[in-house]
Amino acid sequence: MDTILTTESLSKHYGKFKALDNVSMHIPKGAIYGFVGRNGAGKTTLIRLICGLQEPDSGTYTIYGTANDDKAISKQRARMGAVIETPSIYMEMSAEENLKQQARILGLPSFDGIDELLKLIGLEQTGNKKAKHFSLGMRQRLGIGIALVNDPDFLVLDEPTNGLDPQGIIQIRELILKLNQNRQITLLISSHILDELSKLATHFGFIDNGRIVKEISAEQLEMMSRQCLRLEVDNIQALIRVLDSMKLNYKLINGNTAEIYGKPSITHLIQELADQHCEVQSIQEQDESLESYFINLVGGSHE
């Protein structure tokens, strides 16, 4: 598997405060990597490090296989685009002028592709309207457009849906999917809005108090947080026999409780258990959201 970004034991302090603590993360090529953590967890700090805006205190990272202390890293960074915190936009300029200005800053030989980029970010109708009159969502999309001027194949977005209304969120989500699916751009997206990322991400890295608590693919996460039935019985051996005979996937929670996956027929299950003289004491349907998965992972609120 090709990896676009790998970090190895990255740490960063602000004075005595440890903002990043031995962070190791891996972003596969083609992924939409959801970087999830509550406010202050260390997401922006990590993003600033990999974008070369700050230096780590210890640890290393590689971008496209090039280490951060290798001179060639700046060449690899040229293949990256990023929108960190608020997008850098010239408020007195239109969307088109902003994109052209970025092309000038990068020393690009022409404005080829700017019209297409304007369409991609959904701002082709904005004409001479200055960015200062744009909605927050339009500004965010313009910021992403500016980050795309150098045609990157790795894009880093720090909290791209922060503060947007539901329609703005949908537009950003659609843009992210287009970038990933049509332009094969790998994305690192940080957010504390977990369920928003669950609709997009192919991989997740969960960060809490500066530490990566889990890296997991969306597929694995789906398996772990899928719907299940939690069944409490008076005879766990009988329950195991029945579940095995029905070829159901299950996990034993304790001496009288099991979680059963894969939506079994409850009537059939209860009937089989009754035949085995096994009494059901309680039955609950559970549907763990990404939100509750994360809360379980980090052990609830720190406040």
Ligand SMILES: Nc1ncnc2c1ncn2[C@@H]1O[C@H](COP(=O)(O)OP(=O)(O)OP(=O)(O)O)[C@@H](O)[C@H]1O
């Ligand atoms: N320049 C700085 N000096 C001192 N402390 C800082 C500095 N930058 C960040 N911090 C602290 O480091 C911690 C991590 O901040 P960071 O911005 O990386 O978190 P975050 O996960 O991106 O959260 P948010 O979404 O709120 O930005 C926070 O407690 C923050 O207050």
